[in-house]
Amino acid sequence: MKPIDLNQAERLLIVKTSSMGDIVHASPVAAALKRAYPHLKIGWVVEDRFTGVLEGSPCIDRLHQIPYQLIYFRTFSRAAWQAFRSLVREIRAERYQVALDLQGLIKSAIWGALGKVPVRLGGHRMREGTWLFMKRLPIPDLPNQHVVLQYLEATRWLGVEQPLPVEFPLFIPEEARQSVRTKLLPLGITAAFVSMNPSAGREWKRWHIANFAELSDRVEAAFGLPVVFVGGPGDKPLEEQLHRLKQHPLRSLIGRTSIKEVMAVVAQSAVHICGDTGTAHLAAAFGVPCVALYGPTNPDRTGPFGQRAHVLYKRPMCRRCPPDRCLRRECLQWITVDEVLQSIADVLQDASTYACSFNS
Structure with a gap:
């Protein structure tokens, strides 16, 4: 051709x-x-x-x-x-x-x-x-x-010379950034913060909500950074579970943001933590450090793209079944809170990471 x-x-x-x-x-x-x-x-x-x-x-x-x-x-x-x-x-x-x-x-x-x-x-x-x-x-x-x-x-095949740079042409309007700052203020967030998304499109892509609750408490205790949760309107039940499970006060924007505002939250984060879901790819597109937790899907193929993405997965421990035919779907749950906390610590070793783009 x-x-x-x-x-x-x-x-x-x-x-x-x-x-x-x-x-x-x-x-x-x-x-x-x-x-x-x-x-x-x-x-x-x-x-x-x-x-x-x-x-x-x-x-x-x-x-x-x-x-x-x-x-x-x-x-x-x-x-x-x-x-x-x-x-x-x-x-x-x-x-x-x-x-x-x-x-x-x-x-x-x-x-x-x-x-x-x-x-x-x-x-x-x-x-x-x-x-x-x-x-x-x-x-x-x-x-x-x-x-x-x-x-x-x-x-x-459309005549574009190769190789070419990978550019993600996504746009966040200043109105969305300002709206996010306004919504974060009542949560006590005026500087660097960590964002977490506990949801994913399918159940087998979701790390247990109790793990997210424990992880957020430990991140706040270990690094002194507030954690804010994001998600859609359908994730309100997860917010309720987090409220019951967390030891520290819950900071949540779940169900209170548009897609543009979610993009702004992720873009302004010091680090973003999530499962196999869309916000991992937003973080990668904006060059924000991301710790993504993967189960049956292949992160080499569909994981967050770029050098600042850290993917944790235990798939080599199982028989590498295709996600749509994975019977037990346990591999995501083999990832421990300690392992995720260590990955976050590795990301935050770079002091410049703390200087998130909150005011940009």
Whole structure:
């Protein structure tokens, strides 16, 4: 296959609808394309629950939002079909010439096809018969190559010179930063702090909540840094458990922040601690030290990308089963509080780490 010359194209559509971490991992593709082709207008199809990750990015000119709750949970309602048709018309109106699908699923492939994009390309993994809707780029699917690098391989076939820097074109408005400072003040936080996210999209990606409670108490005692918890509205039960389990007062913004504000909290942290979840990738994108706790999934492939990410996992102790066929799902729980505390201590050895960007 010959590389496609985008010098002759004016509009390109990226399709990566979910989830937070996957969208962060794919975002350097937009940066690489915009750097190589400044004239190119780049659109992105994304579920509205993750729009905040990409809003304001200097490398994305248009966001096409899928109304997640409406289309996926009220699929056969009149409102869902109206929203669906409206989004299709919106994409068609942009007259994209090339679509790059980095999701590789039916739920992503339909947008380029129904949007009447003439050239539709798929990334390294195409499933669910998506080959019927687009042409697969000849990208090797290497099990231990990070997905950030595999996504960027797609740009090679779009005429972008290699190698190229990995840039995460994410944007945090000053309003979100100021809002976070305001919300942290009643919690007694005016300087360096540690952030923790006890949640994850699936149960087997969650370290026990009692461990997070103990860890936060010990971090505050050992390093004199306040710990603030973040999470979505659906994580309120975890907040209640933390309140019962912690010995020190609970500082929590769980359910009280937008995605942009979560991004601001993570970006201003001295260190971020979490499981296999999207905030790990936000921390890596912002260059914030991160201690991420992994279970069955392969951190070499889908872990936080970059030198400041510290991943703890015990997978070599088990039989390395695929996450979707892992029967016991115990390996994440083999990680001890002592081990995580030691990793945090290693991160904080650099005194400059304490000088978080609270006032930036």
